[in-house]
Amino acid sequence: MSQVPADLRYTKDHEWVRLGPDGTAEIGITDHAQSALGDVTFVDLPKPGSKFSVGDTFGAVESVKAASDLYAPVTCEVIESNPELDGAPDLVNREPYAGAWMIRVRITDPATVAALLNAADYSATL
Amino acid sequence: MSEAPARTPLHPLHVELGARLVPFAGWEMPVQYTGIIEEHHAVRRAAGLFDVSHMGEARVRGDGALTLVERVMTNEMTSLRVGHARYSIMCQPDGGCVDDVIVYRLDDAEFLVCLNAANAAKDIAWLRTHAEGLDVEVVDECARWAQLALQGPCAEQILAKVADASLTPPRRFAFTTGKVAGESGCIVSRTGYTGAPGFEIYLPASSAMRAARALLEAGRPLGLLPAGLGARDSLRLEAGYPLYGHEISERISPIQAGLGWAVKFSKPDFVGREALRRQAEGGPPSSVIMFSLDDRRIARQGAAVYSGDLQVGEVLSGTQSPTVGKPIGTALVAAGHVADAALAVDIRGHRIPLSVAATPFVK
Numbered sequence: 001m002s003q004v005p006a007d008l009r010y011t012k013d014h015e016w017v018r019l020g021p022d023g024t025a026e027i028g029i030t031d032h033a034q035s036a037l038g039d040v041t042f043v044d045l046p047k048p049g050s051k052f053s054v055g056d057t058f059g060a061v062e063s064v065k066a067a068s069d070l071y072a073p074v075t076c077e078v079i080e081s082n083p084e085l086d087g088a089p090d091l092v093n094r095e096p097y098a099g100a101w102m103i104r105v106r107i108t109d110p111a112t113v114a115a116l117l118n119a120a121d122y123s124a125t126l
Numbered sequence: 127m128s129e130a131p132a133r134t135p136l137h138p139l140h141v142e143l144g145a146r147l148v149p150f151a152g153w154e155m156p157v158q159y160t161g162i163i164e165e166h167h168a169v170r171r172a173a174g175l176f177d178v179s180h181m182g183e184a185r186v187r188g189d190g191a192l193t194l195v196e197r198v199m200t201n202e203m204t205s206l207r208v209g210h211a212r213y214s215i216m217c218q219p220d221g222g223c224v225d226d227v228i229v230y231r232l233d234d235a236e237f238l239v240c241l242n243a244a245n246a247a248k249d250i251a252w253l254r255t256h257a258e259g260l261d262v263e264v265v266d267e268c269a270r271w272a273q274l275a276l277q278g279p280c281a282e283q284i285l286a287k288v289a290d291a292s293l294t295p296p297r298r299f300a301f302t303t304g305k306v307a308g309e310s311g312c313i314v315s316r317t318g319y320t321g322a323p324g325f326e327i328y329l330p331a332s333s334a335m336r337a338a339r340a341l342l343e344a345g346r347p348l349g350l351l352p353a354g355l356g357a358r359d360s361l362r363l364e365a366g367y368p369l370y371g372h373e374i375s376e377r378i379s380p381i382q383a384g385l386g387w388a389v390k391f392s393k394p395d396f397v398g399r400e401a402l403r404r405q406a407e408g409g410p411p412s413s414v415i416m417f418s419l420d421d422r423r424i425a426r427q428g429a430a431v432y433s434g435d436l437q438v439g440e441v442l443s444g445t446q447s448p449t450v451g452k453p454i455g456t457a458l459v460a461a462g463h464v465a466d467a468a469l470a471v472d473i474r475g476h477r478i479p480l481s482v483a484a485t486p487f488v489k
Contacts, residue, residue: 038146038157038158038161038162038356039161039162039163041422041424041446042422042423042424042446044422044423044474060423060474062422062423062424062446064162064163064356064360064445064446064448065157065162065356066426067423067424067426067474
């Protein structure tokens with residue numbers, strides 16, 4: 001069974017959001033998602049300052065099997081992309097919730113946070 | 127296709143080994159066990175054991191058997207000796223591919239044809255259609271056989287642990303028949319779809335579980351891993367082998383796919399001969415190329431290929447090559463642009479230059 005930490009929020013597209021106290025958030029993909037993708041070889045991430053509305057494609061994860069788009073779980077502006085993932089994309093497989101955060105963002109429409117799922121609701125979709 | 131996918135005789139073993147099972151060509155097949163890259167490297171460095179029981183088989187026998195296979199195969203079969211196999215394509219009259227197959231000569235008037243899973247029913251119907259008027263029987267043996275592919279530099283050593291030395295086929299595309307791991311009625315063929323040395327083993331379906339366990343046990347100390355369809359795809363792409371529905375199809379002929387060596391115009395007649403000869407002489411409208419990218423993004427099937435601002439083709443297959451450490455792939459490119467210096471592929475809005483590869487990435 002895949003892990004679903006209780007302190008994160010989720011989307012039905014298998015992204016997680018770690019909400020910060022200051023209106024920022026970290027975004028990554030779930031254990032379920034990395035397991036389904038298999039060996040991740042590259043993560044295509046946006047530049048700082050890029051702006052996305054909820055549901056926009058903000059990047060892609062390449063695995064040996066397929067490329068999978070990443071969708072913005074909230075409306076946001078990118079503060080930074082995780083520099084570690086360029087040299088070690090397999091962090092996504094090894095530490096989906098820790099080392100493999102993908103982007104850190106400033107949430108520009110807080111109302112979009114309300115639609116995120118909690119851990120129990122996300123687990124129920126798996 | 128809402129029908130539940132079929133299961134191979136090795137399904138319980140896949141479950142036991144923790145495989146990830148996916149639907150493929152009407153079958154529930156393992157795409158990976160431990161990881162595609164690890165399984166890929168195991169085949170290049172030691173060995174991998176694949177369940178390829180989804181592949182189809184047809185037996186062609188009778189006084190007209192040779193006439194039938196010569197009629198439908200692009201490759202030449204009269205000179206094929208008993209105990210040997212040959213790769214061929216079956217073509218439509220317009221030169222498009224019905225399937226690519228391996229033909230085993232079991233006896234003077236008896237052949238076993240190995241078919242792609244997705245095409246097996248179509249192929250058997252095709253063979254029967256062309257058998258009209260001949261004294262020949264086309265027997266559907268898809269359910270009779272399980273198939274294992276034992277591939278890698280240690281394959282021969284592993285086979286020798288579970289079978290008599292006389293069962294090791296002496297050279298590539300030779301085959302033997304006998305007992306594997308005590309299971310009789312097997313065919314051991316020195317063939318494969320990985321670019322690594324190794325064997326494809328046809329077993330009676332009821333023998334498959336015992337034989338697979340014996341091979342895994344014999345091979346584990348040498349580094350053998352069970353390997354899935356994911357690694358099979360990246361291995362075959364590195365080796366430059368076509369996959370039906372990608373590099374060859376009803377719309378891509380063997381001439382376009384660079385398989386002209388398996389099309390023998392010296393034969394007076396076979397289905398598709400005239401169309402293929404016109405392509406071979408006049409040049410086909412488009413050709414399949416192999417490429418690598420100096421990038422981290424992978425060009426997938428359907429990605430557009432450009433020469434300057436002009437779209438001149440599309441990607442047919444693409445993956446990350448574990449052996450060369452780069453994305454590799456194949457593309458269908460319009461005649462006149464195959465040699466363009468500045469071909470590029472569009473991946474999510476990025477134009478990535480293609481490096482055309484003249485030869486496969488392994489061997």
